[in-house]
Amino acid sequence: MAVDLLLGLQWGDEGKGKIVDVLTDNYDIIARFQGGPNAGHTLEFDGIKHVLHTIPSGIFHKNAINIVGNGVVIDPVIFKKEINNLQKFKIDFKRTLLISRKAHLILPTHRLLDAASEASKGKAKIGSTLKGIGPTYMDKTGRNGMRIGDLELDNWQEKYRALADKHESMIGFYDVDLQYDLRELESDFFSAVEDLKKLTFIDSEEYLYQAQKAGKKILAEGAQGSMLDIDFGTYPYVTSSNTTAAGACTGLGVAPSHIGKVFGIFKAYATRVGSGPFPTELFDEDGATMGRVGNEFGATTGRPRRCGWLDLVALKYAVQINGVTSLMMMKGDVLSGFKKLKICTAYQYKGETISHLPFNIEPENVTPVYTEMEGWAKDLTQMGSPDEFPKSLQAYIDFLENELQVPIQIVSVGPDRKQTIHR
């Protein structure tokens, strides 16, 4: 049985958590393949709103198995908090939440290095969530990291000490005044590791291989979005993992020939949190309205998200890189009331009009070219079927499908599970 993928196509926060939760009814296994607690995936159902960071978004479904794959980086302290926040749901974590032995550990000193690196960059900072993501992936590719499986070894604390000591000396290289109490951070860390060890660690690539052979249905859940991909995003203003489809192969050990459907999620407009280029960003009342109506605040950091018009040049690029087979359009309800809507269909770049994503998309290099469309006044949040779509929403969808050459299978009209229209 092929493994299906679900990925964000913009700068993250497209609504992945909501849709994974909606789709979990059709799957036996949900597997996160990259990122870590920099992610914030929001789910809403039965009047409850819940934000997950490292735990896959299928966790509320009793029969689904949730796997944290080898490509994920785990902070035991945040993981413990996530588990504690879920206590009231009476979830059998030992059975339904399985962690790859090959997933890397975020140490307290990784977080400190992240903070020191960002502080030293001044205005050029990435706008990291400061969860230690960059330094942890650096240790992974630098072949210095610690993995979940190491925690099963007798000498793991020695390994920890050597790496943490090295990190402390590295912090000294940064010309910043970082205040911290490492002993206190370590006490929390060691206590959280003991809790983590009560969960089930697995050889996840083998588990997933056997599950595929047994005909289990598997959905891989991405974090962040394609424009934050370490290779294809707006480098260096990106995260430190491959957020695109290829990341699911390396982050779970699934062969490319075993990938099935690729679901790509996008907002009907665009947002970005943190620094970096964003060609269609709005600094006017329209942008403020999107932020207010869309409640655009980071689910992990609470920072306001920058808002702008849909960027079809970037979206096409993401569809292409990921091989998206069906699309999901989120938050169309937020655009209700706009008289006119704009969609960026090309960039002015070095005196030319181009429709592909160039190397540089900073404001001094690209100027968006817009197509204007009619808006819709109708409140979409109570709609139950595509028959109820206002004409101009249908025209918006038709336009995008025609440009992207991929069907829009789901239109989401509110944060709740139920506010999901299948086409």
Ligand code: GDP
């Ligand atoms: P993720 O990181 O991709 O899982 O997305 P986030 O959870 O960070 O951000 C998406 C936000 O939009 C969350 O607050 C969701 O509850 C909310 N949301 C998801 N879909 C919709 C929708 O169709 N309409 C509205 N208004 N909100 C939505």
Ligand code: IMO
């Ligand atoms: P989800 O999964 C939106 C952004 C940060 C910053 C950059 C690097 O919820 O969509 P990092 O902490 O990885 O060093 O930050 O990436 N970023 C996200 N933006 N959604 C996310 O995850 C993000 N994870 C990281 O704001 O600009």
Ligand code: MG
């Ligand atoms: Mg998010």
